[in-house]
Amino acid sequence: MNANVGSFLHRWAQQDPGRTGIVDSGRNDLAFSYEELDRQASRVAGHLLDRGLGAGDRVAICTANGMDFVAAWFGAVYAGCTTLPISVMSTAHEIAFRLQHAGCKALLTDAERSAVAHASKARAGTSSEVLLIADAIANASGEAPPCDASPNSFAMLLYTSGTTGAAKGVCITHGSLGAHTQALVEQTLRLTEDDRILGTLPLTHSYGIRMTLLAPFYAGASTVFVPKFSSARTLELCTTHRITWLPGVPTMFVAWANEDTQPTPPSLRWCMSAGAPLLEDVRLRAEARLGAPVRQGYGLTEATFTTINAPPDDAVPGSSGKPVTGIELKIADDFGEELPRGVHGEVLIRGQNVMAGYLDEKLATAHVMRGDWLHTGDIGFVDDEGRLTIADRSKDLILRGGASIYPSEIENVLAHHPAIRDIAVVGQPDDYYGEEIVAVAVRNGDVTAKELDEWAREQLAAYKVPRRYAFVQSLPQGASGKTLKRRLRDQLVSGEISAEQLPPHGPAK
Numbered sequence: 001m002n003a004n005v006g007s008f009l010h011r012w013a014q015q016d017p018g019r020t021g022i023v024d025s026g027r028n029d030l031a032f033s034y035e036e037l038d039r040q041a042s043r044v045a046g047h048l049l050d051r052g053l054g055a056g057d058r059v060a061i062c063t064a065n066g067m068d069f070v071a072a073w074f075g076a077v078y079a080g081c082t083t084l085p086i087s088v089m090s091t092a093h094e095i096a097f098r099l100q101h102a103g104c105k106a107l108l109t110d111a112e113r114s115a116v117a118h119a120s121k122a123r124a125g126t127s128s129e130v131l132l133i134a135d136a137i138a139n140a141s142g143e144a145p146p147c148d149a150s151p152n153s154f155a156m157l158l159y160t161s162g163t164t165g166a167a168k169g170v171c172i173t174h175g176s177l178g179a180h181t182q183a184l185v186e187q188t189l190r191l192t193e194d195d196r197i198l199g200t201l202p203l204t205h206s207y208g209i210r211m212t213l214l215a216p217f218y219a220g221a222s223t224v225f226v227p228k229f230s231s232a233r234t235l236e237l238c239t240t241h242r243i244t245w246l247p248g249v250p251t252m253f254v255a256w257a258n259e260d261t262q263p264t265p266p267s268l269r270w271c272m273s274a275g276a277p278l279l280e281d282v283r284l285r286a287e288a289r290l291g292a293p294v295r296q297g298y299g300l301t302e303a304t305f306t307t308i309n310a311p312p313d314d315a316v317p318g319s320s321g322k323p324v325t326g327i328e329l330k331i332a333d334d335f336g337e338e339l340p341r342g343v344h345g346e347v348l349i350r351g352q353n354v355m356a357g358y359l360d361e362k363l364a365t366a367h368v369m370r371g372d373w374l375h376t377g378d379i380g381f382v383d384d385e386g387r388l389t390i391a392d393r394s395k396d397l398i399l400r401g402g403a404s405i406y407p408s409e410i411e412n413v414l415a416h417h418p419a420i421r422d423i424a425v426v427g428q429p430d431d432y433y434g435e436e437i438v439a440v441a442v443r444n445g446d447v448t449a450k451e452l453d454e455w456a457r458e459q460l461a462a463y464k465v466p467r468r469y470a471f472v473q474s475l476p477q478g479a480s481g482k483t484l485k486r487r488l489r490d491q492l493v494s495g496e497i498s499a500e501q502l503p504p505h506g507p508a509k
Contacts, residue, residue: 003174005155006041006077006146008181008217009070013038019193019220024066025237026227032067034220037074040067042143044075044108047136049144051129053105055080058157060099060107060128062086062117062204064227068133069203070213072108075136080147081105082154084169085204088113095120102157102169102359104128108136151175157359158206160301169359170301177214179352180305183325184210185219188310191245193220196267198243200226200234200252206304207275211247231255238265246290249275250282251477253294254422257285268292270311274299276482277390277408279415280317296320298390303349303374307388319387327351331382336371339381344391347380348373379406396485398427398435405437405464407485413459414452419445424475424483425466428492428499438499439466440488442474449500468499 012019017035024030032040053059059076061083063069069085076083084102086095099107099120106129109117117130149155155174159167185191197216201208203225216223224241226234229252238246244267248256253273268290273283274297286294297308298320306329309321323329330338331345339345354374357365368375379397380390391406398405407425414423422442427435439452449469456465470492476484491497 004149040071041074045078045144046140096123191219235262242267419447470499
């Protein structure tokens with residue numbers, strides 16, 4: 001049986017060719033049918049084959065959300081190549097690293113990014129061809145349908161954000177993509193061909209490509225793609241196109257909750273947040289603004305969407321829900337032994353959503369893949385109903401004077417201060433305590449470090465209260481909207497961000 005995930009598109013092109021596959025808001029809301037998208041993908045595949053590329057060759061893709069990305073990604077997959085999506089926000093240095101590390105034979109891009117693509121190729125010093133997607137569609141000598149692919153062959157490489165070291169290439173197979181997408185669509189998301197999804201998440205990220213391209217195409221649904229996020233524009237599209245399902249990241253839900261220029265979308269069934277913890281206050285405000293339930297999901301590039309708190313299950317504050325069909329998880333101690341329910345420990349995962357390994361990184365793969373379980377580095381617990389709640393990243397854990405401190409607990413307290421728009425808590429080296437707690441805040445009103453200290457002391461034990469505060473215009477974020485805490489720590493150490501040191505305090509109130 002052919003495991004090629006290109007069948008998601010090709011099947012609907014044959015069964016219902018006129019059905020709308022995507023609407024490209026970057027092209028004046030131009031709609032493309034499944035038949036049209038299949039033809040464009042087939043021509044990209046034909047062009048790649050014309051140039052001698054094929055099974056196993058790695059092809060990078062750098063273009064914004066829309067028709068170009070769909071044609072490039074499925075075209076590369078049709079030809080049997082392994083796709084490597086790269087964020088349009090990437091620098092030439094970042095793109096060059098990926099081209100070189102992955103040994104890419106080609107980079108598919110658009111005219112807007114042609115200059116940085118050629119600069120990346122020169123910096124990488126590789127023989128990667130820079131191919132414009134429009135030219136590939138126009139110049140192919142013929143069309144090529146999805147080739148035969150085995151379940152174990154690589155469909156996609158996605159690079160980790162590199163927040164805890166050098167970025168690693170996560171290898172994802174056709175079999176994994178196919179099985180996990182089927183389980184998501186049929187058992188958890190329950191998408192149908194009548195659904196309309198808003199695609200504002202970057203398709204170059206695991207969350208975006210799985211939830212706004214692969215899942216809808218498996219279901220035969222339609223996606224309205226947005227090349228650049230705007231809270232007003234996306235809510236306008238939700239109304240115009242009667243969007244039924246809205247996936248996003250916490251920063252988007254903050255923006256939607258605060259957006260007052262658009263009416264409440266009329267057709268939303270529910271919304272999903274992932275990529276970072278969603279504060280309960282934000283979730284409730286977003287629900288009221290959007291007129292639909294907002295739920296959380298949990299995953300990582302190495303094991304995407306392990307759990308989702310999807311309807312019809314009740315919303316549980318802070319919970320990411322139960323495992324998706326075909327996935328097991330357990331909470332373990334430092335020795336990999338399972339802990340009782342309700343006890344905090346490391347989240348371990350195994351199942352069809354887990355990567356095949358890191359590209360050319362056997363030691364790194366062996367470090368996280370032990371005894372058939374992926375060791376995520378995330379700290380959480382499972383309740384009596386089997387629902388997962390994430391407390392923090394183990395790498396973000398602050399060890400102050402021998403005490404383990406979860407930054408998310410402090411962030412939840414400080415985020416409720418009316419003058420705080422965004423907050424991140426990190427550890428900073430300290431001669432006495434080993435690490436000291438630093439809060440880095442984005443203000444939307446007048447507030448001082450002393451006032452935040454008083455706010456925190458009313459709600460936290462003394463040893464959890466930050467001793468240093470920094471105020472910035474914005475927090476550094478990755479393509480998925482996740483705060484880059486490693487960058488914050490580096491900026492604090494280098495002095496790029498200056499933190500105010502508060503004097504020692506007495507017992508907490």
